[in-house]
Amino acid sequence: MPKPTVVLVHGAFADASSFAAVIPLLLDAGVDVLAPAVPNRSLLGDSAYISSVVAQIPGPVLLVGHSYGGAVITVAGTTDNVVGLVYLAGYALEEGESLGELQGRFPDSDLASALVYTPFPVPGQEDGTDVSVDIARFPAIFAHDVDPSLARILAHSQRPLAALAFGETAPAAAWKTRPSWGTVSSADHTINPDVERFGYERAGMKVTEIDSSHLVMLAHPQQVVDVVLEAVAATSSD
Template identity: 75%
Template sequence: MTDSTPTVVLVHGAFADASSFARVVPELLADGLKVLVPAVPNRSLTGDAAYIASVVRAIPGPVVLVGHSYGGAVITVAGVEDNVKALVFLAGYALEEGESLGELQGRFPDSDLASALVYTPFPVEGSDEPGTDVTVEIDKFPAIFAADVDPDLAKVLAVSQRPLAGAAFAEAAPVAAWKTKPSWGLVSSLDHTINPDVERFGYERAGMTTTEVDSSHLVMLAHPKKVADLIREAVRSVSA
């Protein structure tokens, strides 16, 4: 690999963590690529994007930034960093500048996720008002989030969710990196977490190179080779 070979930064979404890329990482490492999978705080869209942007800035050389689900919204904002050369959205939100997750979702019928969300207060340092954590009902998680993932693994994922603060749903994206960076999008056509039409709309609006996979929301665990192939395509575009 040359100095022009990008580092692949994998950004997880809500109700998941870095382990959601556990089957994709070996594929990329086997190619000799540099890979980083940071933990996203999942506290606010701009805060999460600022954190990922700080991770990206610390990387010497070009970066291919990959976001799954809510991670797509995060890379929409963080992807404006100068060394980000390509974006890859996996069953994700590609927001327009000034648009929130709630606004984009509100244009389409609800997925099965909407009726399975759990809202739990959490203490906010320096405030008398609690925040709200959002998770998925544990018994509904496998069918909604991971229908084609190994059932035993899906049960583990269900009880180890990383919550998303409810405030993130209403926060508008201050920028949209896909306007200036080449972008790829993967639609999970059997998605019950995000309406696949939300994914399609965002990708089409952005003019992305788009592919569809018959997969649940956790496409990285269900179809890691197809995800790795899409990332490879973005890497080749940067390295050419």
């Protein structure tokens, strides 16, 4: 099997620029990379969008999902040409499980008290609700080991997640049929690290613990790339 294209799927309150530190390292390693913008409107809609992106890539694909992006790749990973999954401080949902249900099994992280809810218009329907993070608290909760000047920018440039995404259930769990790897951010204040561990262990993944904030890709890019390249090698034959 040829070397897969790595598709990097960002999470809530972020965009594809959260992979800015790992993309050059992957490219320098000879890996093709794509980091699409996730709509962050609904789990089902976001998964369908990423699946459509993946289906148009010739050859095999390795999906890498951060945070909420982990839930997205759990569903989108059933696309025919997906050969593996990598979760970065992410949600590995079971079929029929929602983000809220998985998180509800464990004590809240610091994020819970820092969420901000804002209405947004939906043509022809009731207003939706955007969820973001209090700007003043974002650096400490998301990025305490990221350069403060960058964390400040990230706090002011969040891509909100629609509240709808928290309650939708995963119609499939791709980790049941694809080899999977997971990194736990052991100093995570956004997702309780035990949520990450539980999902990974349930899925039988190979797990790597990294002493990191939630934004592990920016805080420890080489360690993330090492895990991704391990997955690339395991899903390649040349």
